[in-house]
Amino acid sequence: xxxxxxxxxxxxxxxxxxxxxxxxxxxxxxxxxxxxxxxxxxxxxxxxxxxxxxxxxxxxxxxxxxxxxxxxxxxxxxxxxxxxxxxxxxxxxxxxxxxxxxxxxxxxxxxxxxxxxxxxxxxxxxxxxxxxxxxxxxxxxxxxxxxxxxxxxxxxxxxxxxxxxxxxxxxxxxxxxxxxxxxxxxxxxxxxxxxxxxxxxxxxxxxxxxxxxxxxxxxxxxxxxxxxxxxxxxxxxxxxxxxxxxxxxxxxxxxxxxxxxxxxxxxxxxxxxxxxxxxxxxxxxxxxxxxxxxxxxxxxxxxxxxxxxxxxxxxxxxxxxxxxxxxxxxxxxxxxxxxxxxxxxxxxxxxxxxxxxxxxxxx
Amino acid sequence: xxxxxxxxxxxxxxxxxxxxxxxxxxxxxxxxxxxxxxxxxxxxxxxxxxxxxxxxxxxxxxxxxxxxxxxxxxxxxxxxxxxxxxxxxxxxxxxxxxxxxxxxxxxxxxxxxxxxxxxxxxxxxxxxxxxxxxxxxxxxxxxxxxxxxxxxxxxxxxxxxxxxxxxxxxxxxxxxxxxxxxxxxxxxxxxxxxxxxxxxxxxxxxxxxxxxxxxxxxxxxxxxxxxxxxxxxxxxxxxxxxxxxxxxxxxxxxxxxxxxxxxxxxxxxxxxxxxxxxxxxxxxxxxxxxxxxxxxxxxxxxxxxxxxxxxxxxxxxxxxxxxxxxxxxxxxxxxxxxxxxxxxxxxxxxxxxxxxxxxxxxxxxxxxxxxxxxxxxxxxxxxxxxxxxxxxxxxxxxxxxxxxxxxxxxxxxxxxxxxxxxxxxxxxxxxxxxxxxxxxxxxxxxxxxxxxxxxxxxxxxxxxxxxxxxxxxxxxxxxxxxxxxxxxxxxxxxxxxxxxxxxxxxxxxxxxxxxxxxxxxxxxxxxxxxxxxxxxxxx
Numbered sequence: 001x002x003x004x005x006x007x008x009x010x011x012x013x014x015x016x017x018x019x020x021x022x023x024x025x026x027x028x029x030x031x032x033x034x035x036x037x038x039x040x041x042x043x044x045x046x047x048x049x050x051x052x053x054x055x056x057x058x059x060x061x062x063x064x065x066x067x068x069x070x071x072x073x074x075x076x077x078x079x080x081x082x083x084x085x086x087x088x089x090x091x092x093x094x095x096x097x098x099x100x101x102x103x104x105x106x107x108x109x110x111x112x113x114x115x116x117x118x119x120x121x122x123x124x125x126x127x128x129x130x131x132x133x134x135x136x137x138x139x140x141x142x143x144x145x146x147x148x149x150x151x152x153x154x155x156x157x158x159x160x161x162x163x164x165x166x167x168x169x170x171x172x173x174x175x176x177x178x179x180x181x182x183x184x185x186x187x188x189x190x191x192x193x194x195x196x197x198x199x200x201x202x203x204x205x206x207x208x209x210x211x212x213x214x215x216x217x218x219x220x221x222x223x224x225x226x227x228x229x230x231x232x233x234x235x236x237x238x239x240x241x242x243x244x245x246x247x248x249x250x251x252x253x254x255x256x257x258x259x260x261x262x263x264x265x266x267x268x269x270x271x272x273x274x275x276x277x278x279x280x281x282x283x284x285x286x287x288x289x290x291x292x293x294x295x296x297x298x299x300x301x302x303x304x305x306x307x308x309x310x311x312x313x314x315x316x317x318x319x320x321x322x323x324x325x326x327x328x329x330x331x332x333x334x335x336x337x338x339x340x341x342x343x344x345x346x347x348x349x350x351x352x353x354x355x356x357x358x359x360x361x362x363x
Numbered sequence: 364x365x366x367x368x369x370x371x372x373x374x375x376x377x378x379x380x381x382x383x384x385x386x387x388x389x390x391x392x393x394x395x396x397x398x399x400x401x402x403x404x405x406x407x408x409x410x411x412x413x414x415x416x417x418x419x420x421x422x423x424x425x426x427x428x429x430x431x432x433x434x435x436x437x438x439x440x441x442x443x444x445x446x447x448x449x450x451x452x453x454x455x456x457x458x459x460x461x462x463x464x465x466x467x468x469x470x471x472x473x474x475x476x477x478x479x480x481x482x483x484x485x486x487x488x489x490x491x492x493x494x495x496x497x498x499x500x501x502x503x504x505x506x507x508x509x510x511x512x513x514x515x516x517x518x519x520x521x522x523x524x525x526x527x528x529x530x531x532x533x534x535x536x537x538x539x540x541x542x543x544x545x546x547x548x549x550x551x552x553x554x555x556x557x558x559x560x561x562x563x564x565x566x567x568x569x570x571x572x573x574x575x576x577x578x579x580x581x582x583x584x585x586x587x588x589x590x591x592x593x594x595x596x597x598x599x600x601x602x603x604x605x606x607x608x609x610x611x612x613x614x615x616x617x618x619x620x621x622x623x624x625x626x627x628x629x630x631x632x633x634x635x636x637x638x639x640x641x642x643x644x645x646x647x648x649x650x651x652x653x654x655x656x657x658x659x660x661x662x663x664x665x666x667x668x669x670x671x672x673x674x675x676x677x678x679x680x681x682x683x684x685x686x687x688x689x690x691x692x693x694x695x696x697x698x699x700x701x702x703x704x705x706x707x708x709x710x711x712x713x714x715x716x717x718x719x720x721x722x723x724x725x726x727x728x729x730x731x732x733x734x735x736x737x738x739x740x741x742x743x744x745x746x747x748x749x750x751x752x753x754x755x756x757x758x759x760x761x762x763x764x765x766x767x768x769x770x771x772x773x774x775x776x777x778x779x780x781x782x783x784x785x786x787x788x789x790x791x792x793x794x795x796x797x798x799x800x801x802x803x804x805x806x807x808x809x810x811x812x813x814x815x816x817x818x819x820x821x822x823x824x825x826x827x828x829x830x831x832x833x834x835x836x837x838x839x840x841x842x843x844x845x846x847x848x849x850x851x852x853x854x855x856x857x858x859x860x861x862x863x864x865x866x867x868x869x870x871x872x873x874x875x876x877x878x879x880x881x882x883x884x885x886x887x888x889x890x891x892x893x894x895x896x897x898x899x900x901x902x
Binding site for chain 2: 055078282
């Protein structure tokens with residue numbers, strides 16, 4: 001009898017468990033089917049997909065949590081897959097998005113997501129004073145901070161004579177400067193750089209540039225910071241990286257870094273970007289966070305934490321301990337000559353993406 | 364009825380272990396037959412694929428060889444060293460297991476930044492050799508995995524009968540005894556250990572990525588993250604499946620060796636041999652390389668008042684730290700209980716059915732972790748699994764939203780750990796359960812106990828040390844897991860290895876050091892628990 005009771009209890013337990021799971025599934029399906037575009041949310045949760053380096057983003061996110069009262073769940077990506085990895089995740093989740101906001105350290109992937117209809121418009125009052133060239137008209141994306149792509153070289157005792165330095169970016173492919181270090185142009189700000197060059201130089205010249213670099217044993221490294229460090233240590237003589245990574249490597253006492261005087265043609269300014277994802281599950285919280293993110297104070301805080309990133313609005317911040325940097329064209333008040341071509345980056349990327357991948361895959 | 368219940372339970376577990384990966388592979392192969400050019404991704408015909416195959420093979424082979432080189436002295440010391448020194452050797456051998464390969468690679472990258480190493484690196488940079496990073500990565504990984512070789516050798520030596528040892532002495536010459544007696548007998552165990560270390564190196568993603576060694580795992584991860592299709596990732600992972608099977612084949616021979624070998628009678632009588640003492644000295648020297656050197660490197664990053672970075676780092680990474688502890692604490696017992704349930708159920712199955720079930724549950728060990736991670740994401744990213752993967756819109760009910768949010772936050776990580784480590788737990792517990800006399804369970808059944816009651820009251824108490832050991836091992840493995848975690852982690856659910864991996868690429872030395880020491884401390888506690896369990900078992 002006791003045996004049968006145990007058996008009955010077990011069966012009842014299993015049945016109850018199955019029923020709970022079934023109810024949750026039905027509940028989930030029903031909520032998805034009937035979910036309004038902007039559901040009524042009582043939760044203070046917001047999900048942020050962030051490709052800004054987490055060491056810089058965390059203090060800002062912590063401050064924003066305190067300011068807004070929101071609980072921000074962040075998903076960072078790894079340095080090797082930056083931005084592209086998160087963007088692909090957004091694409092994979094498009095039918096059932098988990099994320100609310102995409103905060104990118106670059107712009108190209110945001111533009112691509114926009115083209116695919118994966119963003120939703122929101123014109124934030126905090127973005128009023130951002131130049132039109134650095135935000136979408138309908139608020140689908142907004143720029144946040146800008147940094148420059150720089151050429152760096154090792155200035156140690158075994159460095160090249162200054163007189164032999166390349167006078168333009170195109171001349172960097174000469175064998176005398178090999179091996180050059182670049183971060184993988186399929187990821188992060190390097191892909192923005194490749195797209196911008198395509199717009200300015202054209203497809204054949206851009207592909208030839210990367211082809212010649214690869215032919216001259218260019219080191220395709222997993223991140224801009226790795227490029228900066230290897231040049232600082234003298235493992236590479238030349239490299240192309242971001243200004244913030246150059247300053248980070250210099251700040252650690254790697255005195256070998258320096259960079260060429262930039263020209264408007266070879267200067268690529270990569271803005272960071274903020275966008276709300278289409279069908280974001282916590283839309284009203286997302287708007288609140290975007291308003292907080294795009295405030296000038298937040299941008300200045302980012303520029304202070306992440307040396308090399310300049311605010312889009314407001315005065316140019318002084319560079320830490322570097323007297324060799326000339327006023328950088330393209331910064332606020334000094335944009336003359338910098339092509340305003342971000343709108344063409346996504347089309348340019350489409351045309352070079354696969355040939356570039358082929359070039360990089362060759363050994 | 365009970366047999367049917369155990370059958371259904373086993374089928375569910377096998378389905379969980381096989382379906383995601385098999386589904387991805389089936390889709391990939393179907394797509395490849397429609398587009399034959401994709402098949403080239405799987406075959407080492409093009410230069411890149413040849414390079415990946417060669418690098419992966421070299422890394423595995425060298426890692427296996429180095430693991431033997433480092434592990435044999437420790438194994439000798441464990442089995443033949445002075446009796447009083449054996450607890451010390453046991454501890455010195457166990458500690459490297461607590462150091463994840465990513466941390467080891469991080470530490471050695473810092474060491475290579477010292478001036479003498481830097482000039483060597485500059486020379487190498489002028490004419491970069493495509494295989495140089497592999498030659499660097501192999502010994503670094505071997506410093507993490509060599510305890511496997513030492514434990515395998517120690518167990519094999521202890522299993523040798525006394526008569527064999529005495530017969531070997533008749534040769535007169537130790538070298539002849541080694542070649543004629545010991546090596547042929549111990550070879551299966553050594554080959555199995557080397558194969559297992561090689562397979563672990565093949566599957567590792569974090570350390571080769573940091574060391575710039577282009578292996579299959581690294582390339583699949585980077586290509587997939589750049590927007591590559593999951594199908595292509597699966598095709599690229601097929602050679603890893605073949606290589607893994609090739610490397611693990613000797614392990615089957617090793618398991619058969621241990622099966623046939625008895626308890627051995629040579630343990631106490633032949634302690635304190637010359638070989639054992641030499642092994643002890645070498646083991647102490649090896650301890651300097653692993654884990655003392657990496658820990659020393661991390662500590663050196665914190666000199667001069669940088670110790671205050673600990674509270675900052677813990678505060679900044681509180682979520683990841685909490686997730687690591689919570690997920691490991693939740694997953695390790697859960698997976699152990701599931702493995703116990705299966706193993707206990709199989710005790711009452713016919714032998715062929717048992718073997719088939721074990722085989723189906725153990726074979727997923729061969730699945731490359733990087734492909735497994737991609738497969739899990741592809742499989743569970745569907746509406747029907749929204750409760751697990753996430754993406755349910757808020758309901759407005761606080762308790763329900765809390766439940767669904769936390770479920771989405773942690774479920775995929777637990778499933779990832781399960782897919783990765785449940786086969787290992789099943790194999791280990793099955794080996795332990797095989798040593799329990801079946802007659803005990805039969806006697807209990809004859810006295811009227813149900814199979815479940817017999818398993819609960821007889822089998823489980825006998826397996827207690829094994830259960831604790833497996834749980835501790837799983838805890839350490841889950842806490843340090845990176846390859847699958849980096850793919851399946853959900854917002855708010857990231858664990859500690861991911862920010863360490865990121866910070867290492869950015870180059871934040873003191874933060875990396877603090878987080879690395881924290882992770883090492885956590886896994887070292889788990890390994891200490893494992894040692895306690897093994898000692899408990901031996902008593």
